[in-house]
Amino acid sequence: MQKNFLVTAAVVGVIVIAGIWLLTGSKKTAPVPSSQTSPAPALQEEASPSATVSQNVVRITSSGFEPQTITIKAGESVTWVNENTVSHQVNSAVHPTHQVYPSLNTIGLLQAGESKSLVFPEAGSFKYHDHLNPSLTGSVVVE
Ligand SMILES: [Cu+2]
Structure with a gap:
């Protein structure tokens, strides 16, 4: 009985953690180490000239x-x-x-x-x- 409860709790815990990981992971395609976030602004500056005048x-x-x-x-x-x-x-x-x-x-x-x-x-x-x-x-x- 006690062992079954622990197994159930462990399974539920894994499911909850997996659910949280999937929810947060769906917005960021991959967990990015904080040290890699700093080059991002430089990439955005290079992409900005793509704005075109349509008329x-x-x-x-x-x-x-x-x-x-x-x-x-x-x-x-x-x-x-x-x-x-x-x-x-x-x-x-x-x-x-x-x-x-x-x-x-x-x-x-x-x-x-x-x-x-x-x-x-x-x-x-x-x-x-x-x-x-x-x-x-x-x-x-x-x-
Ligand atoms: Cu005229």
């Missing part, structure tokens, strides 16, 4: 398009963001007929704070300007 953005301010030339890959889009307090109008070269790359004319008028995007499916160099202020020019280079 190609051209900002429009009172001084023009920024960047003035934006380079993208075929199939990507460009988003024009009017950060100025007045309207701007993105149109294809050449002012005033706008016939070089008519797709750019779908951007057209951008009210203050407004933004519009256009996908460029084919490679090329596409010039545009602000039709309301034709001295402000820019280009999209699609590789």
Whole structure:
């Protein structure tokens, strides 16, 4: 009787310890000695440049398009963001007929704070300007 109790207690104890080990072990893949935790921050610093900018953005301010030339890959889009307090109008070269790359004319008028995007499916160099202020020019280079 006494021996059976001790065996049962030992089995229960092993199960409880195994359970705790599994629960804590599932979060950390392996028990790591404390001396190995210090190199971890250095590894994180090396991994940080992997952050990527998913959108190609051209900002429009009172001084023009920024960047003035934006380079993208075929199939990507460009988003024009009017950060100025007045309207701007993105149109294809050449002012005033706008016939070089008519797709750019779908951007057209951008009210203050407004933004519009256009996908460029084919490679090329596409010039545009602000039709309301034709001295402000820019280009999209699609590789
Ligand atoms: Cu124009």
